[in-house]
Each structure stands twice: as structure tokens, then as C-alpha cells.
Amino acid sequence: MRAIVSLAILIGALNMSTAARVWARPAESSGDAERRALFLRGAQLWPVYCNTCHNARPGAEFSPAEWSMIMMHMRTQGNLPAKDARAILEYLRSSR
Amino acid sequence: MGRLVFGLLMPVVLSLVSSPRSVALAEGDHTSSSADPVSSRDREIQEIKREIRLLQQRVDELEGQNERLWKANTEAKSSSEKFEAATTQQLQTLQGQVDSASSPASFAEAFNRYLGNYRFTLVGGAAGSFIYDRQNNINTFALDLEPIILWRISDRMLFEGTVEANLPSGSSAEYQLPVATLQYFLNDYAELELGIFDQPFGDWYEDQSPFWVNRFITAPLPYGANALVPPTDVGLQLRGGFQWGAMGQVADYTLWTANGPGFSQATCTGNTPPSPLPTCTPEALVGDTLVSVNNIHLNTHTPAFGARFRIYPLPVDSDLGRLELGASTYDGKWLNGFWLNAWGVDFNYFKGNLQTRGEWLQTYRQMPNRIGADNRQGWYIQAGYFLTGLRLPFLPAEVNQLIDKLEPLVRYSGINQRAAVQNEILTTPEIGFNGSPAVFAPHAREIALGLDYWFAPSIVWQNEFDFELPRAGGFYSDTGRAVGATPNDRAFLSQFAVGF
Numbered sequence: 257m258r259a260i261v262s263l264a265i266l267i268g269a270l271n272m273s274t275a276a277r278v279w280a281r282p283a284e285s286s287g288d289a290e291r292r293a294l295f296l297r298g299a300q301l302w303p304v305y306c307n308t309c310h311n312a313r314p315g316a317e318f319s320p321a322e323w324s325m326i327m328m329h330m331r332t333q334g335n336l337p338a339k340d341a342r343a344i345l346e347y348l349r350s351s352r
Numbered sequence: 353m354g355r356l357v358f359g360l361l362m363p364v365v366l367s368l369v370s371s372p373r374s375v376a377l378a379e380g381d382h383t384s385s386s387a388d389p390v391s392s393r394d395r396e397i398q399e400i401k402r403e404i405r406l407l408q409q410r411v412d413e414l415e416g417q418n419e420r421l422w423k424a425n426t427e428a429k430s431s432s433e434k435f436e437a438a439t440t441q442q443l444q445t446l447q448g449q450v451d452s453a454s455s456p457a458s459f460a461e462a463f464n465r466y467l468g469n470y471r472f473t474l475v476g477g478a479a480g481s482f483i484y485d486r487q488n489n490i491n492t493f494a495l496d497l498e499p500i501i502l503w504r505i506s507d508r509m510l511f512e513g514t515v516e517a518n519l520p521s522g523s524s525a526e527y528q529l530p531v532a533t534l535q536y537f538l539n540d541y542a543e544l545e546l547g548i549f550d551q552p553f554g555d556w557y558e559d560q561s562p563f564w565v566n567r568f569i570t571a572p573l574p575y576g577a578n579a580l581v582p583p584t585d586v587g588l589q590l591r592g593g594f595q596w597g598a599m600g601q602v603a604d605y606t607l608w609t610a611n612g613p614g615f616s617q618a619t620c621t622g623n624t625p626p627s628p629l630p631t632c633t634p635e636a637l638v639g640d641t642l643v644s645v646n647n648i649h650l651n652t653h654t655p656a657f658g659a660r661f662r663i664y665p666l667p668v669d670s671d672l673g674r675l676e677l678g679a680s681t682y683d684g685k686w687l688n689g690f691w692l693n694a695w696g697v698d699f700n701y702f703k704g705n706l707q708t709r710g711e712w713l714q715t716y717r718q719m720p721n722r723i724g725a726d727n728r729q730g731w732y733i734q735a736g737y738f739l740t741g742l743r744l745p746f747l748p749a750e751v752n753q754l755i756d757k758l759e760p761l762v763r764y765s766g767i768n769q770r771a772a773v774q775n776e777i778l779t780t781p782e783i784g785f786n787g788s789p790a791v792f793a794p795h796a797r798e799i800a801l802g803l804d805y806w807f808a809p810s811i812v813w814q815n816e817f818d819f820e821l822p823r824a825g826g827f828y829s830d831t832g833r834a835v836g837a838t839p840n841d842r843a844f845l846s847q848f849a850v851g852f
Contacts, residue, residue: 281712301668309560310562320461326502328510328535329510329512337604339603
């Protein structure tokens, strides 16, 4: 029981102490330069990260809104770093 | 304006007035001898006055009409100015939108906003298979469907639910709920997951089990029909990943607590299947089969704990390929006071058309009644090579195009355990897990050869030959009977799998 309470406190602290956006839609509030940088990073990471487990699927297979959900799922499934997951999402949404 | 019209009309009026009069005067001159000149002039004057009145009325009418036209013209001019101003503004707005939509991404985003924000989507997989097993002379078709429901509750929260539907042997459709989790992203480095989840132990259950992801049709022996670690569990996870070096040099972790393992224990000496009720008290046996999901665990008050770490040492731009190294542990009481401890290591490497992966795992299960520990080891190693880009000059271009989509595969896997429970041996294949009952041998070995034809990245026709080569015997723990190395078996499986 003590362990569970400690875990809950730790999780709360982690959540509150970090004000960073977690899964905000990429670059909605940023300029085209940041978006382009994300896109280029995503273009490099997409074939590497996806092919680690399965064949990389092209951006045209799903709509941008569907990709945003699928990438949330894949971030969990592959424990992808948030920044890399956002970059791959930007690449997939833009390369349709 | 009225004056102007009147001025214009007056000469006409005067000419009209003067003409009859001159005519009348001429006539008067001609008839003056026969009529009274005074009364005749009066009549003419009266006639002229009447005509003047008529003309005045006509002038008034024209003035009114002109006034109305003037008003209408003014209104039309005003409307035209307003319309022109509005059109100019709209054009400016549209021009601004066109200028701001400078990239396909912006357009896609704008179009997506127009269509609406989807929060619910369906992905998953489906597979239709044919299975032949030589030893049991089985020829059968099988079908399995695994839709995954994703519901994005917020930017931080996602619900994932997997429903599995299949048609087992001799029965109608059967449904399961292998995954139902709520995922909450705490920050960029940590995420909380709650629910029924694929066991994060090793690389198989979480990442390799979907039909179209698994390069083979069956699972490798340690994760197959007689698995060493429970495939799913109910509990709570804390997980995340982070970059520690150059791009692609990342590491990740998964920590979890769950209900823990459970074993069938449904068999005991004297049971007479297929009686639904045991005819004697269930007892723990070496070689018991794991039960898949422990929704409510009754055996123990201690949950299981697990941890998994992975590291990717090679940078993306190093051109050395992608290497993944992982280690896992899973520990929980399967019965009051009796632990199942498991640990394993795994790797995955791919570069270009080549992909290899492998795992080694070991479990220690404490047993009651002093019957000795139920320890097991399992492993597999597999490799596949896409023939994409291979051009054989002596073959026509059409054949080379077909070869382009082929992926030959090989896998070697095995399990060591002291005993098997004879009553728990599945004599019918289970789609995605085994093609032959020989995998339940105490020292099972299997060589699988595969040939996949990829129609698209997630649509594949898979073919697999399994060679079951049990190395040594052991004993059946439910009957106590010694068993030698079971006869080798062959199985052939063919499957069409789609990821959607």
C-alpha cells in the first residue's frame, strides 16, 4: 500500500512539475521553419523507427486526424521519445 | 428637373397649340362667311386650354416617373458601391488565406479543420489461414479478426481497446478482450497506462504479435501455445522513452504492476475430461499451462512487478543499421507464497533488406508439495531478407517484379521443461500460436521456414513450413508416465493477413 501511495505521489509530481506540451498538435503555434525542421527530422526517423517492428506505412494510408491518434498509440507501443513521435507525425501528415 | 422637362416640352406644346389655331384661322377665314367668329374663337380657346391641361398632366406624370427613376438610380448606385466594397474585402481575405496557406501541410490542416476533428478511429488486422498438420492429419481453414479501437479523449489521453474474434475448432465465433487500456501522457518522458495490456515482457507480445507484423504465421515457441510468460495482464504501467545521444540514440523503460501469473491447475490425476467438473481437487503440476488473463486474482494479495529496458546504441545517420538491445524481468506470486520469476534478454537488428531478432528467457516457478521447481527456458532467433532490388538477368521483367516482393525467412526456437501436462496438450492448431501439437513436448524444438509475398506494407500472403524436432523426452506430470522424444512432425500453414 505504501508503495502504491509513493508511486501516486511520484506520478503527481512528474505531471505537475512539467508544463511541457505533451501531445499538442505539432507546430500549431509555431512558424513554418519549426514545422519544416520537424518534417525533415520525421522523414529521417520514419523508416528507421517504424521498420524496427513492422513495414513503414506511408502517410497516404490515413488522414492527418487518424495519424494523430495512431501516433499516440505508436508512441506508447514503441516507447518513442515525444519529440521524435511529433516529428514522425508531422512527416506522415504532410507527406500525403 | 421639372423645369427642364417643361422647357423642352413647351416648344412642342406651342407648336401644337399654334398649328390647329392656324388651321382653324385658315378654316375660319374660309367659313367666316357662314359662322359666328366670336363663338368659334371661344371654342378654340376652350380646346386649347383642354389640351394644355392634358399636356400639364402629362408633364406631371413624366416628372413623377423621372423622380422615381432618379431614386432607383441613386439606390442602385449605393448598392453597387457597397457590393464593390464587400467584394474587395472578400478578395483581400481570400488572397490573405491563399498567401498564408503556403505549404501542403497548412492546406491539409485547414482542410482537416473543415472536415472536423476525428477522435475515434479503427485500426487492426484480419487473417484467413489454411493449416495442415501431418501427424494429426489436419486440413483446416481458420479465420481471425482483431480490430483495435482508438479513442483520443484529449491531447494527453487515449483509450485503446482490442477485440479478438475467431472461429475455433468445432465451435461458433469466440470473442476476447486482450487489450483495453487508458493511456495518459504525463509529460514528454513518462506515460501512465491502466487496464488490460499485452505483457511488456520481451519483444514479442507488445510489438510482434499482430498478424501482419509477425513475419511468420505462428509464434516462436516461448511465446506460443505453451508460453513461458503470461501474454496479457491487468494492472498499471509507467513507461516512456528519451534521447540520450545523437538522433536515434534513444532508450526506453517500462515499469508495471499487475495481477500476476496464474496456471491452469485444472487437471489432476483421475479427472475424466470432457466432464465440466473436476472429479478431484486441482493440484499444481510441473508443466502447467499459463492462463492468459487474470482479471481478478484470487490466489494472492501480492501483485506482480515487471520492468523492461531497451537501448538503441546506433545513431540514425551512421549508416550502420538499427540495433535494439533489451532486458526484461517479471516476478509475481502465482499461488500464495509461491513465486514465478522470469527474466530475459532480446535483440533486434535491421539494415537494408535484412532483419534479424532473437530472445532468450528463463522462468523459475516455485512448486508446493515438494515436487521440485518448474523451471523452463525458451529462445528463438529469426532472420528475414527482402528480395527487393534483386534483378535476375535470365528472368523476364514480370517475374523479377514478383520476386521484388518476396521475403524468405528462417526461425529456430525451442523450449526446455522437465514435464508436460498431457491433458493440456492442444491437439488442434491455434491460429497465430502453433500448427502442430508436437510443440508441447518437454524439450520442443522447431525450425520454421517462411516465404512472404508483400502486396503492400501491411498486406501479406505468408507461407510457413514447420519442422518439429523434439530433442529429448521427459514425463507427463499428470499421469506420471515417462515420455520419450515425441515423433518429429511437419506442418504447413498459409495465411493472408491484412493490417488496416
